[in-house]
Amino acid sequence: MIQMPSYKLTYFNGKGRAELTRLLFNAADVDFTDNRIDYYNDWPDLKPHMPNNQLPVLEIDGKYQLPQSLTIARYIARLYGMAGKDLFSEAWADYIVETFDDLHVEFGKTLNEKDEQKKAKLTRTFRETILPRFLNNMEKTLKTNCGGEGYFVGDSLTWADLQAYHILDITTYDTPEILKDYPKLEGLKRRIENLPRIAEYLQTRPSSKI
Ligand SMILES: N[C@@H](CCC(=O)N[C@@H](CS)C(=O)NCC(=O)O)C(=O)O
Incomplete structure (x- = not known):
């Protein structure tokens, strides 16, 4: 059986720079954890642990932390056939x-x-x-x-x-x-x-x- 990767997308509770990836996951019918954090309560503790000290970040299989909104979205688009055919x-x-x-x-x-x-x-x-x-x-x-x-x-x-x-x-x-x-x-x-x-x-x- 093919194991689907697990995805956790961390961002603030708004559309902003995470919404394109959320839309992609939904269009592709792929499960992901939509981890919406609070800027004042959660972010100060989390910020030092994020690769560029910014969000969004996509965690893949709990192993890799991928930053940069368009990099994340392009990766998901490529994986699920929505990046262009040639x-x-x-x-x-x-x-x-x-x-x-x-x-x-x-x-x-x-x-x-x-x-x-x-x-x-x-x-x-x-x-x-x-x-x-x-x-x-x-x-x-x-x-x-x-x-x-x-x-x-x-x-x-x-x-x-x-x-x-x-x-x-x-x-x-x-x-x-x-x-x-x-x-x-x-x-x-x-x-x-x-x-x-x-x-x-x-x-x-x-x-x-x-
Ligand atoms: N070029 C980056 C920009 C990321 C960015 O500006 N993130 C903002 C939210 S939209 C952020 O993390 N702000 C909190 C901070 O910088 O402490 C991307 O597209 O992901």
Whole structure:
């Protein structure tokens, strides 16, 4: 009998940099321990024991601790056939994942700002300039590559689609109407939400905006 590896994904109780891997595990129907820790109570003691002193970290078979959110997600995507079917498809999926990661970083700047006035200005610039630029580019890419009816890479689900779903979810959480201007992206988001395993996960995951 083939023994399945055991996985423990440790992160804080939010979507953030762990959600892509959670979505991948669910899409692949692979069991994992979703270890959500508390920043104030648990993290100070755990931090020195994590490879880069940051989260997420994926523990495999209790032996290896793998850090870096995109490294973890790419590894799981490759293992379960969601990284692209050939080298070029893998590169194309990486391009989509990294572009949405850049958008995630820009979004993070609006969240981390403590000064209320600066935060309001950053948020306005994000919504009016940065987000539309990224969404325009990704809408065009989605149109060119699959006619807008399928996925970002070829004709099957890859980690690029799950990353797109996750980043669209958090960056337009308060302003979902923005997506009306990007029908291909809106359609993709809806398709991902309706995949049976993903739909089940979305119904049961702890609720959080980001
Ligand atoms: N490039 C890393 C960044 C990881 C990162 O910034 N983790 C943050 C949470 S999103 C963290 O661990 N913060 C707590 C700390 O640094 O003490 C990745 O993608 O995993």
